[in-house]
Amino acid sequence: MSNENSKPILGINEAPTPGKFFILSLQHLFAMFGATILVPILVGISPGVALISSGLGTLAFLLITKGQVPAYLGSSFAFIIPLQTAFASDGPGGAMMGALMAGIVYGIVALIIKATGHKWLVKILPPVVVGPVIIVIGLSLASTAVSMAMNNPVTEKYSLLHFSVALVTLAIVIISTIFFKGFLNLIPVLIGIIGGYIYAAIVGIVDFTKVIDAKVFVMPDFIIPFVDYTPTFSWGMFMLMVPIAVVTLSEHIGHQMVLSKVVHKDLIKQPGLHRSIMGDGVATIIASLLGGPPNTTYGENIGVLAITRIYSIYVIGGAAVFAIIFGFVGKITALIGSIPTPVMGGISILLFGIIASSGLRMLVDSKVDLGINRNLIISSVILVIGIGGAFIQVTKTVQIPAMALAAIVGVLLNIILPGGEVPEDVDIYEAHIENDDSVA
Template sequence: MTEKKFRNPDVVLDIHDRPQGLKWLGLSLQHLFTMFGATVLVPILVGINPGIALFSSGLGTLVYLFVTKGKIPAYLGSSFAFIAAMQMLMKEQGYPAIALGALTTGIVYLIVSLIVKRSGSGWLDRLLPPIVVGPVVMVIGLGLAANAANQAMFETLANGQELYNVKYIAVALITLALTIFFNMYLKGFLGLIPILLGIVCGYLIGLLFGIVDTQPILDAPWFALPDFQTPFITYQPKFYLTAVLTMAPIAFVTMTEHIGHLMVLNKLTKRNFYENPGLHKTLMGDGLAQIVAGLVGGPPVTSYGENIGVLAITRVHSVFVIGGAATLAMVLGFVGKLTAIIQSIPGPVIAGISFILFGVIASSGLKILIDNQIDFNQKRNLLIASVILVVGIGGLTFQAGPVAVSGMALAALFGIVLNVVLPQKAKSEEE
């Protein structure tokens, strides 16, 4: 059976199903709002124009969809893995160094994609079996749990101090409860957009609780051209060895995340994207998206687990919905008022939604273990899963100069090594 003829019977809209009119707009807005907070947070922390990040994430996503032939419903947003490196480069060498670093990471992806194309992807099954993949996917979701909890509890004051705020918790929990209600009890079109409805209602609750700052919305212009920092136009690029040595290794960290997200999408969509369109295509799409993002002045992009969570909850897997969200993001980069409105969504609202989205990702990892009937009576399996979960969720970090490997990437590395070196049975199990 060819991939074109196959349709997942468990979904509302499959990969190539195209929604119409307002339904399409609503579903795309849901993905847009879901990725917005994280996508603009990265440039804010680094010192890059958020409008550029929105535009580059949308453009990068469209590039990814084009390269993968519209077969994978993945949204690409600003990558958190590069924040520390970009902050250091911005402080010491300025934005041109970050742009070179972003181009370098994309080139690393392209090189690896060519290697995979020549050698095939069968090695992935040996390198990343379910006992490694399942816990790593769980870490992807659970590793962000503390961030969601902190957003729900603490208000950040002007001096940077974090203050415990009962209003924040109330707004987060009300948002969570409403989103669960919408997901379980609404039918028809409204039943397809529980996340969007949760964000809108959470925003209104935030207004009632007085935690939404509306002044930036009033001050923002309707039209605002992002400050594109384009090579050969805004500045003359030069070679920054520090940028290359700092950001290139981190590309392998985000590749691990890329592969983990792809595994979750395989399970959700009941397809094998390693074979069709092929892992080399997905890596190439991600790499070209990073290069395009760097050329327009944005940070490196990567696939977003939050949006995968939306796919799982709504059972809407249409690439047309993802493409619509990407187009809206590009347009939004030029609309100052709308950008300000979305930027004003309070942290507790995002936290309430994240409790569900991050949990869905973690549950997908658990489902991988269950579906493959992993036997935890075997010491080998128990040890591999234990180390991955504690290292990843605990945030263990290995740092050498400006390069730091931590959390999910380090957990995945430990899992791969243990899977290779540990025997199938412990000595005590052979007796």
């Protein structure tokens, strides 16, 4: 790449002209939109709340990182199954308290990193641990995606009509991903949702009633502590949600490294990994206090930065403000809510598969040799525990679920088994993050 082609069009602290500000910010909003609203739809949270918490979390992140890290934060896929389980067992209040605890863990890790440096965290979360855990996340969600795609959500039975909607949606996303270029290539999920929605409307499975009846501006369905529930600590929620932070922390490190390459500045050192992790944690805490899903930095938006060479935090901040405004627009949230289940099922088939495939790609790109018994044992145990659904019932109300147990066992095996030392000058994440914009 030539110096001319790598030179930023707008630097991190440069503001665009008023005429370009709107479209550049909207571009980032579209890049994160499809994935960010998919998580709350799957979990049963208001998409409007997710958009608002995403925008507020991003603004908090920019503030905590002193305006030096142009990253957008959106809904985290890693927490889908824990949130679904938490909603089913403890209701919205329990789920939000679990998310709050995960955010607090981020803050604690950030403070430890500030005091001790970040290399210890990278060493206990090498690709041989994180790769299989990410595979577990994707494959654990596979049955959910297929059920959403194949079944009539009313009767919960197989429907060829609904399955056709999912397949058409999936086909549109695949075509958009493979054949579209430029900006359209950045938003295949959004294009797929729109195309699938149109087809679903043609075959008659879209209910426009709520969209027609919705007011222009509404108050989203926030889930506020001491108003909608009484916060209580639960070891069950702690063991369900907090271990997932192992995975999201590793993804955060990867995103910060690739973002450093994109903007030609070592963001790990300045403003520091502790600040970006703290920003991520605060964003998750804000989301939990509003009733939104945990937040994480988005690879899709890093891809936008890389292609446009516009690194301005003002553009990122503008996208965050637009997300907050959209969350209060009743017509938009009602339109999102009217998206048929099989449309999201078709999207999920690809996205959840991409999550699993990205874990596999991490193993391949990081040159993890599965011919070495140590690596083979760690990855095999993580995969079977996680996908097989193993869990530990600590008490009648406290359970360590499969995904969390797989992550914990993987970290312990990596620490205990000999032969896992990493040379000080080797960046074990460098390979897999080179162009990683597939997983949020």
